[in-house]
Amino acid sequence: ETGVTQTPRHLVMGMTNKKSLKCEQHLGHNAMYWYKQSAKKPLELMFVYSLEERVENNSVPSRFSPECPNSSHLFLHLHTLQPEDSALYLCASSQEYLAGGRYEQYFGPGTRLTVT
Amino acid sequence: AQTVTQSQPEMSVQEAETVTLSCTYDTSESDYYLFWYKQPPSRQMILVIRQEAYKQQNATENRFSVNFQKAAKSFSLKISDSQLGDAAMYFCAYRSSETSGSRLTFGEGTQLTVNP
Numbered sequence: 001e002t003g004v005t006q007t008p009r010h011l012v013m014g015m016t017n018k019k020s021l022k023c024e025q026h027l028g029h030n031a032m033y034w035y036k037q038s039a040k041k042p043l044e045l046m047f048v049y050s051l052e053e054r055v056e057n058n059s060v061p062s063r064f065s066p067e068c069p070n071s072s073h074l075f076l077h078l079h080t081l082q083p084e085d086s087a088l089y090l091c092a093s094s095q096e097y098l099a100g101g102r103y104e105q106y107f108g109p110g111t112r113l114t115v116t
Numbered sequence: 117a118q119t120v121t122q123s124q125p126e127m128s129v130q131e132a133e134t135v136t137l138s139c140t141y142d143t144s145e146s147d148y149y150l151f152w153y154k155q156p157p158s159r160q161m162i163l164v165i166r167q168e169a170y171k172q173q174n175a176t177e178n179r180f181s182v183n184f185q186k187a188a189k190s191f192s193l194k195i196s197d198s199q200l201g202d203a204a205m206y207f208c209a210y211r212s213s214e215t216s217g218s219r220l221t222f223g224e225g226t227q228l229t230v231n232p
Contacts, residue, residue, distance in 0.1 A: 042225070043220075090159075090161060104151075107160065109158060
């Protein structure tokens, strides 16, 4: 595998279910990101991890719980979601998370989530 | 806070012709980075081109070039010799060089159709 991979690619879950999204990067990067992409809205940054520590949490509801066990893996645990949480969830990674922002983010293919 | 605006929700171009996608942004910073990302139907977000604000020369990547007007806060993307594979959603994005982290602020996107 190369680049950034995400599993599953599609997920349908009920509002009472618990599921997890997985992201893995094979680029040797130290920073990882979760984005939410809803129809007709710009991408929204949800969480940022740098060296396995969460450095940003942009007012995301607690029903979304991220986990970064190591610099290559990032999870998004989901529980008691709402229909409005249906969206494409994109993972990205970059070499570093530093002031100066020189490093590009590389994106995974996304997980299409539908909450019924 | 920075904002990015793409005023063209949809654009179309004939194969082999040239098209320009518009992007404007608002910032009080003097140093930053601008990007164009492409998201084809596969949903994989792919970096097309980047521009450093301190560079006066417009960035070019093969058939893709930008017109960066710093004073006007404008960053348009020109696609020359359009190909069917260029059909995608195109996102303009801004990243600060003065604040910590690698946060990207995205525009709403422009859906580009390439007609054979």
